[in-house]
Amino acid sequence: MGVMERVASRRKKAVAPVETGAATIPVDSLLRGDCIAQMAALPDACIDMIFADPPYNLQLGGDLFRPEGGRVDAVDNDWDKFDTLGAYDRFTKAWLTQARRILKPNGTIWVIGSYHNIFRVGAALQDEGFWILNDIIWRKANPMPNFKGTRFTNAHETLIWASQGEDARYTFNYKAMKTLNDELQMRSDWVLPICGGQERLKRNGTKAHPTQKPEALLYRVLLACTKPGDVVLDPFFGTGTTGAVAKRLGRRWIGIEREESYIEVALERIADALPLDESALTIMQSAKSQPKVAFGTLVETGYCQPGTVLTDLKRRWQAVVRADGSLAVGTDSGSIHKMGATLQGAPSCNGWTFWHLDAGEGLKPIDTLRQTYLLANEP
């Protein structure tokens, strides 16, 4: 039991806005202008859910070129520029304060970000009194690689889901999530593709917004944590993914956006949005990747010790497993597949079936190790 639980349990009164009842608010509409000013104009406790995709404050350096020569089309918009971390924190506190005020006592807030900003946003949420319910990892099926080989591929973004306080009740459609996930509890990591193809909105042939979010992501968020008819506010509306999905799911929406070019695209898009049919929904959500296991994982997890000697079925060659999952044969080394191919003079090779362990009573392919691993570690 962590400190935050202990502390909040002493605080019995939830520090949350008061329900105002039927205040008149502009639903299914877009408010033009600065999100803090526009939120300030809304009454207390009128929103069921807030979904926010604030600027990430990326702090990119110069141009980045791909290995084949192309230039990466980076986010260089003014709205993502902040002079200091302190300035970003003040901005975050300002919009979170308003968000907390207009959110109903039993409403929840979702915020999405990357490592550039999400830690500051998460700390600010806690400082404001929000109670974190989950952090959710959007694992991108097809992220941009790290072209220079300097870091791990940045293959995910983080969402935080929080209520007004520890004792607040909130909407969580447990059964719907379980159904969506083939009768298994929905986990905190979601595998979804990035937004591209037909879904990606274009203007004059180029992307209308640099960071358009996939509808599948919003679909899951809204389906999990709102009821039909709920009012969903997105203070950083962009091209209106939140509005489009809300409309499709029978939720009401309010968007706030200040860039006229995004507004045009968003309104047109939402006007065209139709309720999704079941098959489209199923496809959208079933980005299940089959479990792939790298040979290196077996080394890391102790299923195959570094130093183990492998051989091919005819015992023509021997290889030693190294700490990084590579195989050493004489002075040459490489992955199980590469070394198998090299030794045979073949263009490719399935290392899983080529390499064998000497198990005393005979050789067995290393694929059996993978099967053992999968048996022990499949959900």
Next chain:
Amino acid sequence: MGVMERVASRRKKAVAPVETGAATIPVDSLLRGDCIAQMAALPDACIDMIFADPPYNLQLGGDLFRPEGGRVDAVDNDWDKFDTLGAYDRFTKAWLTQARRILKPNGTIWVIGSYHNIFRVGAALQDEGFWILNDIIWRKANPMPNFKGTRFTNAHETLIWASQGEDARYTFNYKAMKTLNDELQMRSDWVLPICGGQERLKRNGTKAHPTQKPEALLYRVLLACTKPGDVVLDPFFGTGTTGAVAKRLGRRWIGIEREESYIEVALERIADALPLDESALTIMQSAKSQPKVAFGTLVETGYCQPGTVLTDLKRRWQAVVRADGSLAVGTDSGSIHKMGATLQGAPSCNGWTFWHLDAGEGLKPIDTLRQTYLLANEP
């Protein structure tokens, strides 16, 4: 705003400790007591990597960090929350300050946590001047379900990897990670099982430590970001997973722990850990770390005759090798890299892979000449 302001301004001096050279520090050993006091006793810039799994339950460290006199007078019933979050932040800042001081300028720090504390830790890292390189998601293959069905199954933990500053160099064994992941770049989401079965340390039949980390996790961290012989410090040592894996991988370790019951288990465990021999420890090296060969050397030594005609893969251009190792294309000339870049209109080009020899049965990159040369002339 102090540090935060300075760090946010790009390309400025990294606020980092000074290298002290050969300071005497106690390696491969466990220091008993409070981690802040023990780190304070270590010299500046003596550690290559810090791996930290800090508590988020202040029961472990709270006594030292109760608010001193003259503390913030918080308002109404928020005082306890503010007070306790503040105490956790002071604790975090205190140990991070020491960590930053004892870490070498080109060392890196890893911290693991969950949504209860990771946002505060991440923000504190940035406030101290650390530069986040990646956030990593440990995706648990077999997490504890959410029994009450009130939230998403909490199926991951977050790690942050950071350097001393934006311009700091750091160790990242890119090629080894790529090999470990079946020839694909290692991503920021790591699928690994939780610690259980034989690996889970028991004492009197119950688990010896509530949050023992799997060795596979530390294995990947240490393999990715340290070199053999590096000194790895773990200020929240627990049952010594970091020490056991460091010993296995030929890294030196320092652990700090104050609970006697964990210390006993840790020392016994590390004593039992078997170090891998040097051949198994060898990992795949990036081309970056291979000895450089100038193209001119290949011309001088006869591996490529002056007058040889080179072409790109699509045979769009032809170039003639000159005696000084430069290439002539029409009236223009320059290095293999410069000419490749010029012809493509690209900012840069790797001439070794751009230019090809016509070898009768097909084109082969001139990089194969370099490989041949290296094989024949390496010690």
Next chain:
DNA sequence: AGGACTACTGAATCTGTAG
């Protein structure tokens, strides 16, 4: 129609050394 091949793209804190 369909397969092979090419071109392009996505929230990216993306080089290192010598002079």
Next chain:
DNA sequence: CCTACAGATTCAGTAGTCC
């Protein structure tokens, strides 16, 4: 501090063209 330059570096997916 700067500039110059050698040279290392990419995954999954969509769309279009050609045969």
